[in-house]
Amino acid sequence: MLNPEPVYDTVPLIFTTNTNRLLYALGNTREGESFITVFFRVDSVDGNCAVLELLRPYPELEIPAGVADVPLNQIVQNSDWLLVRTGQCTIVDCECLCTLKCLDPSFVE
Numbered sequence: 001m002l003n004p005e006p007v008y009d010t011v012p013l014i015f016t017t018n019t020n021r022l023l024y025a026l027g028n029t030r031e032g033e034s035f036i037t038v039f040f041r042v043d044s045v046d047g048n049c050a051v052l053e054l055l056r057p058y059p060e061l062e063i064p065a066g067v068a069d070v071p072l073n074q075i076v077q078n079s080d081w082l083l084v085r086t087g088q089c090t091i092v093d094c095e096c097l098c099t100l101k102c103l104d105p106s107f108v109e
Helices: none
Strands: 013-017 025-028 034-037 040-046 049-058 082-093 097-102
Touching (some): 013 040, 025 049, 034 049
Antiparallel strands (some): 013 097, 025 034, 049 082
């Protein structure tokens, strides 16, 4: 019998830095526009560095310019969106990270 439960390969994460601010990154769309995200997927870890893939919210979330100072619950208060893998990565020094929040894998399309 086949497993009726979906199998997920991505756990979306939100990180805070050791300055107690949200980690965010900028990415580009295929249409040449840019987006900002606080959602990531761990691609690999090597020593103290992690390669994080940017997950793009769809539809676009209203993330204000001062994203680092926005309370986490304000960003994830509405679950009417999905996260899309972008293939775009950023490298972070793990010593600069403080906490992480795991989100429901079903958010990733």
